Amino acid sequence: MDVHDVTIGLDFGTSTVKVVVTDASLEQSLAVPLCATDTFDAYLLPSRVYERGVEPNLASDERAYSLVGGTVVHRDLKLGLLGHPDSLAHRERVVAFFALVLRSVRAWLFKRNASVYRRARIAWRVAIGLPSTTVLNNVMAPLLQRMVCAAWHVAGQRGRLRPGECAGRCTTT
Numbered sequence: 715m716d717v718h719d720v721t722i723g724l725d726f727g728t729s730t731v732k733v734v735v736t737d738a739s740l741e742q743s744l745a746v747p748l749c750a751t752d753t754f755d756a757y758l759l760p761s762r763v764y765e766r767g768v769e770p771n772l773a774s775d776e777r778a779y780s781l782v783g784g785t786v787v788h789r790d791l792k793l794g795l796l797g798h799p800d801s802l803a804h805r806e807r808v809v810a811f812f813a814l815v816l817r818s819v820r821a822w823l824f825k826r827n828a829s830v831y832r833r834a835r836i837a838w839r840v841a842i843g844l845p846s847t848t849v850l851n852n853v854m855a856p857l858l859q860r861m862v863c864a865a866w867h868v869a870g871q872r873g874r875l876r877p878g879e880c881a882g883r884c885t886t887t
Contacts, residue, residue, distance in 0.1 A: 733815065766778050
C-alpha cells in the first residue's frame with residue numbers, strides 16, 4: 715500500500731481563505747478551487763460561515779453551519795477571533811469554517827485523484843499560514859493551531875456541522 719504525505723496549507727486571511735495541497739510523495743502542489751467559477755476567484759473563498767436554523771421554534775438539531783448560505787452570516791471571522799480570543803462563539807465559528815473548508819478540500823482531492831488515493835494510506839498535515847515576520851513570536855499561533863486541530867476532528871464527523879459539536883472542541887487547550 716502506498717503512503718502519501720499530504721499537507722493542506724490554509725492561508726486564513728481577513729477577507730478570504732486560500733488553500734494549497736501538497737503531496738510530498740508525488741512532489742506535487744495544487745491550489746484548490748473552493749468556489750464554483752472558472753476565474754481566479756475560484757481559489758479565494760470568503761472568510762465567512764453561515765448558520766442555518768436559528769429561526770424561532772426550530773429544534774436545536776436542525777441548526778447547522780454552511781459555507782453556501784443560511785439564516786445568519788458570520789463575517790470577520792479572523793478579526794473576531796483576534797479581537798476576542800477567549801470568546802467561545804468566535805472560536806466555534808472559526809472551527810466550523812475551517813472544518814467545512816477541510817471537508818471541501820478533501821472531497822476535491824479525492825475526486826480529482828481518485829485513482830491515486832483509492833488504496834493509499836495518507837499521512838495528513840494541516841498548516842495554517844501566519845505572517846512570516848511574526849511566526850516565531852505570534853501569540854495567536856497556538857490558538858490558531860488549536861482551532862485547526864479541532865476543525866480536523868469535527869470535519870471527520872458525518873452529517874451536518876452543528877454548533878454544539880464545534881463548541882465542544884473549542885474549549886480544549
